[in-house]
Each structure stands twice: as structure tokens, then as C-alpha cells.
Amino acid sequence: MQYLRPLPHAHATGPRLAGGWMRFDAVEVLERGRPTRTVPVAEVPQAALAPLIASRASIAGVPMTRPSIMGILNVTPDSFSDGGRFMRPDAAASQAAAMARADIVDVGGESTRPGAADVDETTEIARVTPVIAALVGTPLSIDTRKASVARAALDAGAVLVNDVSALTFDPAMAGLVAASGVPVCLMHAQGAPQTMQNDPSYDDVALDVYDALADRVAKAEAAGISRDRIVVDPGIGFGKTKAHNLDLLRRIAVFHGLGLPLLLGASRKRFIGEIGGADRAEDRAAGTLAVTLAAVAQGVQMHRVHDVDMVAQGLALWRETGGSDGPVWN
Template sequence: MIRLRPLPSPEAAAEAPRLAGGWLRFDRVELLERGRAPQVLPWSEIPAPDLARLTAPRPPLAGLTLDRPRIMGILNITPDSFSDGGRHLDPADALARAEALAAADILDIGGESTRPGAQAVPASEETARILPVVEALRDRRLSIDTRKAAVARAALAAGGDIVNDVAAGAYDPAMFSTVAETGAPMILMHSVATPETMQDDPRYDDVIHDVMDALAARIAAAEAAGIPRARLVVDPGIGFGKTRAHNLALLRRIGVFHDLGLPVLLGASRKRFIGDIGGAPQAEDRASGTLAVTLAAVAQGVQIHRVHDVAPVAQGLALWRAVTEE
């Protein structure tokens, strides 16, 4: 199958199409096919159905328009997350952290670590961790970071808006039906195996095509379970069952995920490869590297950016827009 990656350009003519109804225009499209060198064509040579998939404005996410980059702030209520485990287990600490993430368009609340090697948490314990915080923050736009249908259902009832499933509905057979019944939007992230084993020598024939194909299959499964495409978002799953080389390959061509016709989320914040490349062994020292990766993805039209360090990213996006928009 040929996958299409729009190539945005600041020099694109006024008649060039907008990418996903957003802030960029593209004048060329890269065609990616397994086993063949990429080919680049002018946008005008792309068949109308394919062009429509790349250009159609993406529906709002829980009322949030996606015509400009949006920030999802991470709020981990866990004892063992890779960069901030244990800091926000107490609801008072979690609420204080939420205040510090005031610039985020969405808060992503999670009660189970999915770092490499993490063990699964019983649904009852995960729910108990997050529910007081969800209830207290119900006036904000909340995403619930969980693989479990029971946790999602309880958190949505308590005031959550979105389900963010790192297993794309494959961990809990009841997840898709639960999301379909509640009417919530859902983020489908690509991963392999489980957090316990996902970094045990991950391999791909072609990481771009393999991840695209896997996400396309999960989209089809979600639709078959009754979740409309208009309520779905895709996430290529940086750091989940990927080596540094895999992560960089995905980031270089992350714009190809627009070819799925859905909003795209990037979750690269503070990941190990940023520390390895940027010389920052401590996760909390990776804000600058995270911002660099974020801006590179914004330049390919990625709509949602899941980050720990909300204020620096918000500042960087404000400057990026001031410099690039007239």
C-alpha cells in the first residue's frame, strides 16, 4: 500500500491546500511504499479522494478545535512513572500540579505507569488513585490515560472527557464497547506487547508501514465496535516498543499519519532517546529536547502534543506561531 506524507512549505502558493484544515499549506506529497524509494509529486497530481483525506478539517476533540497546535499536560498519579513517579499520589499534590499545568488545553490523568518494565495495576486501585482528582478537576478538559474499560467508565462518569488508551483497545476486550456506549472520543496509540516486555528487542520490517498498518487495523476495529471516526485520534506511540532508530524514523516522517484521516497526537515528552541524544540523563532535564521534537512535529501538522513541561512548550509554540504566521 502507498502511504502519503504531505510536505508543508512556507513558500506554498495561496491555492495550495491546507493540511487537515490547519495552519500549514503543502505543495508536494511524498509517496511511501514498502521496498521502494520514496517518490515526490505535486499536490495537484494526487487523486481527489486521497487529497480529501489529507485536507479535510479534523473534528473538534471534546469541543477543542484542532486548527492550531494543542497541548495535553501529563498528570501522573502513580508511584512509579518514569519521570515523576510518586510526586502526585496525594490528591492535594495532584491538584497543585494541575494548577501548574494551567496552560494545557487538555489534562491527561493516569493512575497506572506504562513505562518500560512497569507491572499492571488492578482496575480498582487505578480507579481509586485517579477518581478524586478527576472529580475535583471536572471543569477542565480531561483525558483518562488507561487501558481498562472499568477505569474509563468510572472516570468518564466522574467528569472525564476523553479516553487515551496506550493499547488502542487491544488490552481490555470491553474497552471499545465501553467507549462506544459513553460517546467519548478515544486516542488509539500504537504499542507492541505490554509495558513489561515492549522494549525486549522490538523489531519491524518497516517501522513506518508497520505502525500505519497496525493503527489502521485498530481504527477499523473501533469503528466496527460502534465508535465513529469523528471521535478517534491516532498516536504512533513513540518509545512504546521502539528503539531510538525507530523513534527517529517515525518522527522524521510523522506527517504520514495524516494519511489515516484522523487527528494526530505525539507523546515524546522526556523519553529516553531525547536524553540520549541531548545529553540529559535525568528525565526532568529534557524539556528543551522535548520542545525541539514538538516544534519539528508542529512543522508537519501534528495537532496534539502530550508533554510534562507545559509552560516551556506553550512559550515555544507562541514564539513559533509569531515567527511563522503573518
């Protein structure tokens, strides 16, 4: 099987990548067990090119024609970066107000950091629903693996389901998402949070993750979820080493071949601290911005981050200083 990784850059004159803000003139052809090669866009068959250039539908009202920001709001006692800080509805509301430049805010009541323990659904619902109810008027997603939690969150006002298990943890989740008509983000993870960092391995991490996501998308469609409601996330840090994370980030444009919007969740993660010399998670904002802008330059549409204002500021400056072929988003 061949995989095509578009090679966008600011001065390209070829087609727009995913109908967005970057253009590309060539693709890298990836095949297992064979050397990569670069091919001009003009030599790529139209059928193979189609998923790379097709415009992506808006997700939960957020256009995919520009980079967008998903703010992280953890209402947990044990999240790796901000556990315990926003569990009260008033504290969560203040934090959401501080993330006013986000396009959508992702509320989660169960930590899925490496080594985290499962949380029962009653506890998770009790954590997230008062917060969601207190944030009426703010576009919200629910970060959960459980159908009962997703149902309660949707009833309280959430408009997107962000499932780090890609609908594999709870057999009822796919049916719920299909019936509700809301969008869903399918994230790749190798293993459960308790064990996922115990020596993860891949033959080729980018291609293995691509194939796994393609399989999950097919199963979501089979369950009745339309493609225009699906976002995919390669799952940085979820069953990946630092080397795996870096490989995924360098080649993240290959996932445009799925023909779907891409979400990146790398904010404040350990590899950023290891490379950037920041032991504390809260000191990794600058490294997060660097990773975000590198992904924006590869056409990644949605970015799940803690430091919303910093990322919004960085995107504005990147755009106006020539990061893309022009100010094509508002």
C-alpha cells in the same frame, strides 16, 4: 499499497494540511520495497488527497485547527519522570493549576513505562477518581487500558479516553467508549510494557505502525465508535528503538493519510536524553520542545507533554516568527 507523506513548509501555497495551520505543495510517495518519489500536489488524485486536506473535528472541545497541549498528570508511584509526586488530590490539583495553559489534562493511575508491572483496577480507580473529582472544571482525559477504570473516570468527569493499547487490552473498552460517546485516542504499542523494549523490530516502522493503526481504527468503527471521535498516536517509545522513534518523527506526516487528528507523546523520553545529553528525565524539557516544534511543522495537532508552560511559550514564539503561513490560531 501507496502511502502519501505530505511535505509541508512555511512558504507552501498549496492546500492546508488537515484544514490546519500548515500548507503543502508536494507529497512523498512511499511503497514497500520501492524507492520513494516526490509528486506535486496537482498530480495527486483527488481521492488520495482528500484525507490529507479534510478538516478534523474538534476533540473533547479542543479545536484541531491549531496545535494543542495535553498536560500529563501521573498519579502513580513509579512513572519514569514524576512518579509519586502527585498522588494526593491536593498535590495533583496544584500540578493541574500549574498546567493552566494546557487544553486538556491527561490523568493516569498506571505507569506504562518500559518494564512497568500491571496495576489492578481497584488500585487504579482509587488513584484516579479522587483526583478527577478534585479537578472539576478542568478538561480531563483518562489514561487507562481498562474499561472499569475508564467508566469510573468518566463518571467522575473525564471527557476523553486515552488507551495506550488501542482497545486491545480490555475487550470491554471498545463497547464502553462507543456507548459513552466520548472521544478516544488509539495508540500503537508493540508488546506489553513489561516486554515491549525487548528487541522491537519492524520491516518499515512508519508503514507498519500506519497499517496497525488503520486496523485499530477500523475495529473501533466496527464497535460503534464514529471516526470524528478518534485520535491516533504512533506510540513513541512503546516497543521502539531510538532509530524507530526518530524515523517515526521524521515521517510522522504520513499518518495524516488516516484522515484523523494525530497525538504525539514524546515528552522527556529516553531517546531525547540520549541525543541531547540529559540523563535525568526532568532535564529533557528543551529536547521535548524541539521535538514538539518539529512535529507541529508537520501538522501534528495534539502534544502530550509534562512541561506545559515551556511548550506553550515555544508554540507562541514559533507562530509569531513565521513557523506557519501566518497566525491562523488564537
